[in-house]
Amino acid sequence: MSVEAKLIIKDLTHYYPDEYTGESVHALENINLQVYENEFVAIVGPSGCGKTTLLNIVAGLLPYRQGIATVDGIDISGPGPDRGVVFQEHAILPWRTVSKNIGHGLELQRLPKTEISRRVHEYIDLVGLTGFEDRYPHELSGGMKQRVAVARTLCADPVIMLMDEPFAAVDAQTRITLQDELNRIVMATRKTVLFITHSVEEAAFLGDRCIVFSRRPGQIKTEIKIQIPREERVWKDMSSNPIFTDARDEILRLVRQEVTSDDEQ
Amino acid sequence: MTSNNNVVSFRHKLKKFTTDGAGRLIIFLIGSIILWAFISLFIIERPDRYLPSPMAVILSSLDMLYKGSLISFYSDTLGRLVFGGIVGILIGIPIGLALGLNRTIADMFYPLMNFFQSVSGIAIFPVVVIWFGNSDTTVMIVILYTSFFPIAFNVLSGVRSVPVRYIQAARTLGASRLQIIRDVLLPGAMPSIAVGTRLSVGFAWRAVIAGEMLAGRPGLGNMIFSGQELDNTAQILLGMVMIGVTWIVLDHYLLRPLEADTIERWGLVQR
Amino acid sequence: MGAGAEMITYNRLSIALQKRFGRQRLRRMILGSIPFIVLIFLWELNTHFGWYDPIEIPPISAMWEAIFWLQSDCPGFVAAIEGHNDCNLSNNIISSIGRVILAAAVGIPLGVAFGVLAGINRVLSGYLEPVGIFMNSVSGIAWIPLAIVWFGVGWETTLFIMLNTIFWLIFFNTMMGVRAVPRVLVQGVQTLGGSRWDTIRHVYIPGALPSIITGMRMSLGFGWRALIAAEMIGGDSGLGFMIFVSAVEFKSEEVFLGVILISIIYLISDRWLLVPLEKWTVERWGLVWKPT
Numbered sequence A: 001m002s003v004e005a006k007l008i009i010k011d012l013t014h015y016y017p018d019e020y021t022g023e024s025v026h027a028l029e030n031i032n033l034q035v036y037e038n039e040f041v042a043i044v045g046p047s048g049c050g051k052t053t054l055l056n057i058v059a060g061l062l063p064y065r066q067g068i069a070t071v072d073g074i075d076i077s078g079p080g081p082d083r084g085v086v087f088q089e090h091a092i093l094p095w096r097t098v099s100k101n102i103g104h105g106l107e108l109q110r111l112p113k114t115e116i117s118r119r120v121h122e123y124i125d126l127v128g129l130t131g132f133e134d135r136y137p138h139e140l141s142g143g144m145k146q147r148v149a150v151a152r153t154l155c156a157d158p159v160i161m162l163m164d165e166p167f168a169a170v171d172a173q174t175r176i177t178l179q180d181e182l183n184r185i186v187m188a189t190r191k192t193v194l195f196i197t198h199s200v201e202e203a204a205f206l207g208d209r210c211i212v213f214s215r216r217p218g219q220i221k222t223e224i225k226i227q228i229p230r231e232e233r234v235w236k237d238m239s240s241n242p243i244f245t246d247a248r249d250e251i252l253r254l255v256r257q258e259v260t261s262d263d264e265q
Numbered sequence B: 001m002t003s004n005n006n007v008v009s010f011r012h013k014l015k016k017f018t019t020d021g022a023g024r025l026i027i028f029l030i031g032s033i034i035l036w037a038f039i040s041l042f043i044i045e046r047p048d049r050y051l052p053s054p055m056a057v058i059l060s061s062l063d064m065l066y067k068g069s070l071i072s073f074y075s076d077t078l079g080r081l082v083f084g085g086i087v088g089i090l091i092g093i094p095i096g097l098a099l100g101l102n103r104t105i106a107d108m109f110y111p112l113m114n115f116f117q118s119v120s121g122i123a124i125f126p127v128v129v130i131w132f133g134n135s136d137t138t139v140m141i142v143i144l145y146t147s148f149f150p151i152a153f154n155v156l157s158g159v160r161s162v163p164v165r166y167i168q169a170a171r172t173l174g175a176s177r178l179q180i181i182r183d184v185l186l187p188g189a190m191p192s193i194a195v196g197t198r199l200s201v202g203f204a205w206r207a208v209i210a211g212e213m214l215a216g217r218p219g220l221g222n223m224i225f226s227g228q229e230l231d232n233t234a235q236i237l238l239g240m241v242m243i244g245v246t247w248i249v250l251d252h253y254l255l256r257p258l259e260a261d262t263i264e265r266w267g268l269v270q271r
Numbered sequence C: 001m002g003a004g005a006e007m008i009t010y011n012r013l014s015i016a017l018q019k020r021f022g023r024q025r026l027r028r029m030i031l032g033s034i035p036f037i038v039l040i041f042l043w044e045l046n047t048h049f050g051w052y053d054p055i056e057i058p059p060i061s062a063m064w065e066a067i068f069w070l071q072s073d074c075p076g077f078v079a080a081i082e083g084h085n086d087c088n089l090s091n092n093i094i095s096s097i098g099r100v101i102l103a104a105a106v107g108i109p110l111g112v113a114f115g116v117l118a119g120i121n122r123v124l125s126g127y128l129e130p131v132g133i134f135m136n137s138v139s140g141i142a143w144i145p146l147a148i149v150w151f152g153v154g155w156e157t158t159l160f161i162m163l164n165t166i167f168w169l170i171f172f173n174t175m176m177g178v179r180a181v182p183r184v185l186v187q188g189v190q191t192l193g194g195s196r197w198d199t200i201r202h203v204y205i206p207g208a209l210p211s212i213i214t215g216m217r218m219s220l221g222f223g224w225r226a227l228i229a230a231e232m233i234g235g236d237s238g239l240g241f242m243i244f245v246s247a248v249e250f251k252s253e254e255v256f257l258g259v260i261l262i263s264i265i266y267l268i269s270d271r272w273l274l275v276p277l278e279k280w281t282v283e284r285w286g287l288v289w290k291p292t
C-alpha cells in the first residue's frame, strides 16, 4: 500500500498558448515525478523554468493536456482540499482573523464549530501564533502571515502540501527561523510536501530529495537524495554537516550550469 | 508563408481590437443599438410613445438638424458647460489655495464650505429662481455653485499633501512666500487640481442639464424636457444619447488624459 | 456670587471642555462656527433693517414658524409617522427618505449581484465596463423626462430615477472592485476546497466591499440630488416637490426651510452612516480602495 506514491506525474508536457500571436511558450517538457508518503521533495531551478507551472498543474489551478497527474490515484482535474497550497504571495484573506483564516478549510468542509475550534487551536499552537487568534492579517508581520498560511493549509489536512517559494518575501533572519519551524511542523504532522524554491540552501536543508530543473522548457535534470533524519535538520547543526554541505554544493553547481549556459546563448 | 503570417497578424489585430477600450466601446454601441431596435420593434407596444426605434431617433435628429434647433441647443449647452466650468474652476483654485496655505482660514471656513457643498446646486435652484427668475443667470449660478466645490476641496487637499520637507528646502534656498507658492505648492498640488477639474466638469455637466430643464432655457436639458411635454419621445432619446456620448467623449479624450498626464508629470507627491 | 467665583467656574469649564474635545479640536470647533454665527447675525440684521425683501431672504423666525404652520393640521406624532394627510412637512420628509430606502433596498442587492457576476468574468466585464460608464454619465437627471413618459408624474418616476442612479453606480463599483481582487486569494480558497459560491461569498464580495461602499456613498450623493430634481420635475410629493411648489408661490420661508432640511438629511446620512462604514472596512481589514 505505502509503496504506491501519493503524487504521480507521468510524461507531463505543457505549453502556454499565446493569446495574440498564436505562438506558444514551451514551459514543461516530459516531467516524470513521484512523491511518496511522508516525503519532502524540493524542486530547484533557474527563474522562469516552469516550477510554478508544475505546481499550478498539481494544485489543479492550471489545466493540462499532455501527460498524467494523479494524487492518491485520482486524476487531477481542478483544485481540491486534498492538495493544500501555500502561495508565494500572502494569500490569506484580509477580512478574516487569524483563527478564522486557519479554520477556513474546515469551515468549507462544513465541520461542526467545536471541532473546528479545537483543530484551529492545535495549529495555532503548532505554528506559534498563540495570542494572535483575533488579529487581522494587516496587523501581522510578513513572517507571521506565512505562518498563518501554512497553518491554514495544514489544518485542512491535505494529502499533500504544495509550497511555492513560501519564504521568498521575508527577510533573511525570519527565513531561517521559518525553515527551522517548517521542519519541526513537518516532523510533527508527518505531511507529504512538494516544495518549490530557487534557494539552493533551502532546498538542501529541507528536502529528502532535491529535484533540479533545467532552464526552460523545464525538464528534470537530476535528482539528489539527502539522507539526513528530520530530527537532525536544525540550522545550528546543519551548517557543519558534511552530507548537507556536499549536497548543497552539488546542487549549486548544477543550477549554476543551467544559468551560465543560459548566458552563453 | 506570407498568407499565414497575414492571417495570424489579422487575428492578432482583431483580438487586440476587441479587447481594446475603443474597440469595446464600438462593439458595445453596436450591440446596444441592435438590442434597442429589437425591443422597440418587436417587444413594446406603441414604441413611438414609449421607446422609439433608433431609426426614429435618427430621423428626429435629421429633422432638428434641418430646422437648425439641434445645433443651436447643443452649442448653448456646451457654451454653458465651458463657461461655467472655467469660471467655477478659476474661482475654486484661489480659494482652495488660500485655504490650503493658512490653517486658521481653513479651520474657519472648511465647515461652512462643507455645509454648502452638501446643499446641492439642484436644491438651491428654487432659491435662485426666487432671486433671479427663470433666466440664464439662474442656470449659470447653479452651474458655478456645483462646479466650485470639487475643485476647491481638491486644491486644498493637494496643497496640504505637499511634504513639509519641500517647503523647508525651498526656504533654506531663500525662497520668498510667493516663490514657495509658485515653485513648490502649485506644482505639488497639480495632480489634485487635475483630479478636481475632472470632478468639477462632471458636476457642472449634470448641473447644466438640470438647470436648463428646470429653468426652461434652451439647450439639451430643455430639449429632452420639452420632448416629454410635446409627446416627442424620439427627441428625448436623442437628447439622452447626446448627453451621454458628449460626456464620454469629453471624459475619455480630454479630461482623463489631462488627469493622467498631469499626475504622471507632476505626480511626485501622489506616489 | 462674586466675579472671582465666576472666573473659577469659567476656567473649570474651559479645562473640562479642553479635556473632553482636545485643544486642537476645540480650536477648530470655535473657529469653524464663527462664519455660521456671522452669517446668521447678518441674516437677522437684514430682517431688522429690511435691506432685502422678505420674499428674497425670509426672516429666520418665519422659517421656524413655517415648520409649525406646515404641520399645523397634523393631529399628532403618531399620525405624522403614519403619514396622515394633513401632516404636510413630515409627509414630504418621509416620502423622500422612504424612496431612498426603498431604492437602496432594491438597488444595492441587485447592483451587487450583477456586478459580481460581471466582475468574475474578465471578458464580460470588459464589455460591460463602457455600459457602466455610459449609464453613469447619463444617469440621474437626464432620465427624468423619459421616466415621466414611462411612468407618469408621481412616485414611480421619482423612485425609478433613484433606483436607476443607485443600480448603475453599485453595479459599476462592484464590478471594478471584484476585478481588482487578487487572483491568489481566490485560488487560496479554491485549494481549500471552496466552491464557486464559496469564492463569491468569502472572497469576491468582501474584497469588493470597500469599492461597494464607495459606490454607496456616490449613490447617495448623486441619487439624493437626482431625487430632489425628479421630485421637482416629475413628482407629486417629497421635499423637492415641496420647495419647487413653494418657490412658484413665492413662499420663500418654506423654500429655505426645505433646502436646509435637504442638506441636513444628506449630511447626517453621509457622515453618520456611510463614512463610519467606510472607515470600518479600511481600519479593520487594512484595505484601501483606490477609485479608478
Ligand SMILES: Nc1ncnc2c1ncn2[C@@H]1O[C@H](COP(=O)(O)OP(=O)(O)OP(=O)(O)O)[C@@H](O)[C@H]1O
Residues within 6 Å of the ligand: A016, A017, A025, A027, A045, A046, A047, A048, A049, A050, A051, A052, A053, A054, A198, A216
Ligand atoms: N499565463 C502564462 N502565459 C504565458 N506564458 C506564461 C504564463 N505563465 C508563465 N509563463 C511562462 O512560462 C515560463 C515558466 O513560468 P513559471 O512561472 O512556471 O516559472 P518559475 O520557474 O516559477 O519562475 P520563478 O522562479 O521566476 O517563479 C516562463 O517563461 C513564463 O514566462
Ligand SMILES: [Mg+2]
Residues within 6 Å of the ligand: A051, A052, A053
Ligand atoms: Mg514561480
